[in-house]
Amino acid sequence: xYVAVKGGERAIDAAHAWLAEARRGDAAVPELxxxxxxxxxxxxxxxxxxxxxLYDPDLAALAIKQARxxxxxxxxxxxxxxxxxxxxxxxxxxxxxxxTVQRRISATFKDLPGGQVLGPTFDYTHRLLDFTLMAEGEAxxxxxxxxxxxxxxxxxxxxxxxxxxxxxxxxxxEPGDLTRAPLELPADRALRLQALARGDEGFLLSMAYSTQxxxxxxxxxxxxxxxxxxxxxxxxxxxxxxVEVGExxxxxCETINQFMGSKTEPPQxxxxxxxxxxxxxxxxxxxxxxxxxxxxxxxGEDDVGAPAQDEEFVLSHADNVQATGFLEHIKLPHxxxxxxxxxxxxxxxxxxxxxxxx
Amino acid sequence: xxxxxxxFAYLDEQTKRMxxxxxxxxxxxxxxxxxxxSREMPMPYGWGxxxxxxxxxxxxxxxxxxxxxxxxxxxxxxxxxxxFFVKTAGVAVTEATADASIIQTRHRIPEHPLTExxxxxxxxxxxxxxxxxxxxxxxxxxxxxxxxxxxxxxKLYEDIARHGAIAxxxxxxxxxxxxxxxxxxxxxKFDNPKLDGNPALMLFGAGRExxxxxxxxxxxxxxxxxxxxxxRPTKADHACSLCGSATSYLDEVITDDRGxxxxxxxxxxxxxxxxxAAE
Amino acid sequence: MNAQMPPPLLTVRDLTRTYxxxxxxxxxxxxxxxxxxxxxxxxxxxxxxxxxxxLAGHLPPDSxxxxxxxxxxxxxxxxxxxxxxxxxxxAFVHQNPRDGLRMGVTAGGNVGERLMGAGARHFGQIRAxxxxxxxxxxxxxxxxxxxxxxxxxxMQQRLQIARNLVTGPRLVFMDEPTGGLDVSVQARLLDLLxxxxxxxxxxxxxxTHDLAVVRLLADRLMVMKSGRVVEQGLTDQxxxxxxxxxxxxxxxxxxxx
Numbered sequence: 100x101y102v103a104v105k106g107g108e109r110a111i112d113a114a115h116a117w118l119a120e121a122r123r124g125d126a127a128v129p130e131l132x133x134x135x136x137x138x139x140x141x142x143x144x145x146x147x148x149x150x151x152x153l154y155d156p157d158l159a160a161l162a163i164k165q166a167r168x169x170x171x172x173x174x175x176x177x178x179x180x181x182x183x184x185x186x187x188x189x190x191x192x193x194x195x196x197x198x199t200v201q202r203r204i205s206a207t208f209k210d211l212p213g214g215q216v217l218g219p220t221f222d223y224t225h226r227l228l229d230f231t232l233m234a235e236g237e238a239x240x241x242x243x244x245x246x247x248x249x250x251x252x253x254x255x256x257x258x259x260x261x262x263x264x265x266x267x268x269x270x271x272x273e274p275g276d277l278t279r280a281p282l283e284l285p286a287d288r289a290l291r292l293q294a295l296a297r298g299d300e301g302f303l304l305s306m307a308y309s310t311q312x313x314x315x316x317x318x319x320x321x322x323x324x325x326x327x328x329x330x331x332x333x334x335x336x337x338x339x340x341x342v343e344v345g346e347x348x349x350x351x352c353e354t355i356n357q358f359m360g361s362k363t364e365p366p367q368x369x370x371x372x373x374x375x376x377x378x379x380x381x382x383x384x385x386x387x388x389x390x391x392x393x394x395x396x397x398x399g400e401d402d403v404g405a406p407a408q409d410e411e412f413v414l415s416h417a418d419n420v421q422a423t424g425f426l427e428h429i430k431l432p433h434x435x436x437x438x439x440x441x442x443x444x445x446x447x448x449x450x451x452x453x454x455x456x457x
Numbered sequence: 458x459x460x461x462x463x464x465f466a467y468l469d470e471q472t473k474r475m476x477x478x479x480x481x482x483x484x485x486x487x488x489x490x491x492x493x494x495s496r497e498m499p500m501p502y503g504w505g506x507x508x509x510x511x512x513x514x515x516x517x518x519x520x521x522x523x524x525x526x527x528x529x530x531x532x533x534x535x536x537x538x539x540x541f542f543v544k545t546a547g548v549a550v551t552e553a554t555a556d557a558s559i560i561q562t563r564h565r566i567p568e569h570p571l572t573e574x575x576x577x578x579x580x581x582x583x584x585x586x587x588x589x590x591x592x593x594x595x596x597x598x599x600x601x602x603x604x605x606x607x608x609x610x611x612k613l614y615e616d617i618a619r620h621g622a623i624a625x626x627x628x629x630x631x632x633x634x635x636x637x638x639x640x641x642x643x644x645x646k647f648d649n650p651k652l653d654g655n656p657a658l659m660l661f662g663a664g665r666e667x668x669x670x671x672x673x674x675x676x677x678x679x680x681x682x683x684x685x686x687x688x689r690p691t692k693a694d695h696a697c698s699l700c701g702s703a704t705s706y707l708d709e710v711i712t713d714d715r716g717x718x719x720x721x722x723x724x725x726x727x728x729x730x731x732x733x734a735a736e
Numbered sequence: 737m738n739a740q741m742p743p744p745l746l747t748v749r750d751l752t753r754t755y756x757x758x759x760x761x762x763x764x765x766x767x768x769x770x771x772x773x774x775x776x777x778x779x780x781x782x783x784x785x786x787x788x789x790x791l792a793g794h795l796p797p798d799s800x801x802x803x804x805x806x807x808x809x810x811x812x813x814x815x816x817x818x819x820x821x822x823x824x825x826x827a828f829v830h831q832n833p834r835d836g837l838r839m840g841v842t843a844g845g846n847v848g849e850r851l852m853g854a855g856a857r858h859f860g861q862i863r864a865x866x867x868x869x870x871x872x873x874x875x876x877x878x879x880x881x882x883x884x885x886x887x888x889x890x891m892q893q894r895l896q897i898a899r900n901l902v903t904g905p906r907l908v909f910m911d912e913p914t915g916g917l918d919v920s921v922q923a924r925l926l927d928l929l930x931x932x933x934x935x936x937x938x939x940x941x942x943x944t945h946d947l948a949v950v951r952l953l954a955d956r957l958m959v960m961k962s963g964r965v966v967e968q969g970l971t972d973q974x975x976x977x978x979x980x981x982x983x984x985x986x987x988x989x990x991x992x993x
Contacts, residue, residue, distance in 0.1 A: 602816070603815065603816045603819055603820075604816070605819065605823075605853065606853075607823075607849050607850070607852045607853025607854075608849070608853075610852035610857070611838070611841055611845050611848065611849050611852060614844070614845050614848055614852065614859065614862065615841060615842060615845050617859055618842055618844055618845065618863075618880075618881050619842075619881065682857075683857055683858060683859040683862075684857050684858045684859075685858055685859050685860045686859050
């Protein structure tokens with residue numbers, strides 16, 4: 100005999116307890132510390148900070164631990180935490196030209212002021228499993244070189260001096276804030292960049308890749324990719340001057356794209372921009388390609404109907420916390436709607452096949 | 458009781474003020490979707506974040522809260538949301554529809570008639586009734602602005618042409634006070650007549666889509682139809698196996714693997730109170 | 737203007753639209769009277785499509801005036817009123833039926849949409865009118881529940897015409913309605929259009945590069961070149977005795993073919 104389902108509350112509590120146990124895994128294996136994740140899973144931490152819109156390596160590492168390595172779940176944890184934080188103020192715009200670079204490469208000039216700095220990159224490694232890591236062998240220390248004490252100007256600034264690249268679009272107005280105002284479309288570029296910065300790395304990668312394969316091609320060159328530390332300054336009205344409150348590690352990518360000119364503009368190069376917390380090259384590159392593809396209207400280019408050109412499509416689907424929530428909500432009960440559909444299909448079948456009806 | 462680490466009902470007062478402004482606007486323009494800056498909540502998008510924010514903005518310490526999902530108080534998501542408010546607001550909770558001052562619901566309107574002063578908060582996945590006819594937000598907003606609703610009827614026309622009947626069985630669109638076409642959230646169309654002229658305030662929150670809309674008390678909400686194919690609320694043609702009600706909306710339960718099934722009230726409070734009254 | 741003469745249905749004065757420094761159309765003026773068919777001809781790039789887009793409200797002109805029915809300043813209308821005009825008293829037949837039809841909606845739904853947009857709420861009546869209109873444009877009513885995808889190009893174009901005329905508009909804009917169709921299909925469509933225009937007393941502005949089309953349909957003709965009207969008059973007059981050198985060239989080039 101059927102008994103109305105009861106015990107949802109007990110089921111939830113038990114499931115949570117089981118989850119905690121599963122998270123810990125085999126108790127004979129030492130537990131990961133948050134510091135270990137922060138130091139040794141750095142790129143995971145960077146991604147969680149970027150998409151979680153919160154620069155805090157410790158909390159990001161904690162989120163990864165709590166989420167059992169599920170990156171989107173970790174991003175979600177960080178976002179939910181961030182929402183409740185009070186806003187103390189807004190920093191001054193970061194001066195990425197003054198970055199202390201750990202890595203800085205340009206694909207457009209062989210050498211340039213500030214030089215090419217390869218830095219810690221997978222780029223030229225051979226992707227062979229390193230079994231010494233399994234044996235927990237100590238990594239040898241990397242050689243060092245004296246610090247090059249010279250400014251590292253942006254490549255685009257150098258091109259700008261010759262008028263070869265579009266002027267930096269004016270941006271004095273205070274940018275919108277996606278976390279405090281609903282996204283209204285069409286969005287301006289500042290708001291688009293904000294949405295892309297929070298957007299899912301995989302989604303942006305696929306969008307950027309699609310532009311390279313011809314769905315809204317933008318002929319991108321990596322003018323520059325730079326990774327390093329940048330000072331964060333806060334203007335304190337009571338003091339009347341700004342104070343450095345800390346440093347953040349950033350990856351910044353500026354692409355240089357072909358542009359044929361228009362009625363009002365002579366031919367010149369155009370820009371795409373990407374920025375991410377920590378070392379996060381794939382995200383910064385992807386973001387800059389998608390940013391450039393979305394600018395077709397402003398630059399008077401043709402709408403070729405490519406997904407990456409479609410602002411509403413890209414911005415509405417880039418956020419993985421929204422996407423995964425909505426996707427996974429179909430696990431929730433839908434008895435009531437399904438019942439309504441059952442009734443409908445039965446009725447339509449009765450009408451369509453009167454002889455089959457009982 | 459309340460966890461001191463959180464503000465009352467979780468959200469900070471600024472956020473609640475923002476939400477209340479959106480709710481007031483929604484009440485002032487019935488059926489119109491008001492954009493609002495949805496916050497990340499500690500539950501996933503699509504699981505009631507819109508409803509939770511609306512409830513949080515409405516709650517006062519004296520409130521008595523009821524939370525249902527699929528009409529039932531004991532489904533896991535209803536339990537989870539109720540626990541959230543018990544923990545963050547410390548309000549009294551109930552399963553009795555008549556005793557509740559605020560009811561948060563997913564997919565149902567309770568069977569027990571609502572009364573003046575009650576607030577029914579719906580969780581909404583896709584607030585835009587035109588969305589599956591026109592995927593662009595910029596275009597659908599224009600269609601609402603200009604009252605261009607011909608396309609909505611084209612959909613119903615196509616249903617009848619193809620199936621002989623309107624093939625929308627839930628999330629059935631209504632016209633509010635002769636102006637905005639509104640998605641009532643995925644309630645079965647059986648519940649649609651309860652939207653029309655209801656004495657309670659009905660609020661709809663869509664967190665992921667950042668929209669709030671409302672049906673103030675006693676607002677006209679007419680289900681779209683054709684004169685010669687009028688709207689018909691439907692339910693399973695049975696009576697509840699537990700309480701015997703022939704008028705309530707029923708869930709179908711499969712009892713064995715030989716085609717055995719039974720029908721029971723989807724509204725657990727309604728069913729239980731009928732059984733208690735019969736004893 | 738004398739007292740017996742009703743005001744023009746559409747009055748156009750000095751309509752100008754530029755694209756940067758390039759002229760789309762410049763200083764176009766004309767009157768269109770009730771029941772009149774006006775043909776606009778010219779080679780591609782002559783500005784005839786820009787003019788049509790400006791008249792139909794698809795493109796805002798830079799300057800000029802468009803007055804509907806003697807009183808309504810079309811360019812000053814708020815968008816809601818303009819759109820209402822476009823789906824009730826005006827109609828637009830696109831060159832490519834895909835631009836004017838909903839390809840995923842049945843033939844009946846396509847024809848019925850304008851009726852429903854105008855407030856029709858009786859399924860049986862909407863369907864009866866759709867059936868009637870399919871017959872009028874020579875489409876087998878048995879195909880009322882088929883989607884346009886399953887139709888030939890000529891049928892799609894006829895369906896688009898039915899969809900536009902079902903609400904009895906007073907003014908129809910047509911942009912190369914026979915373009916992209918085979919010659920034999922064109923002839924049948926033209927015949928159909930001529931019959932409908934005469935029976936319904938429609939006013940039509942039709943843009944085409946095909947002089948045979950205007951010869952058959954248009955009462956009056958405007959010849960455009962480089963965005964400007966170089967000659968206008970009664971169709972037969974313009975075609976048989978062209979005054980402007982460009983019109984002469986246009987007519988002679990057709991004759992040579």
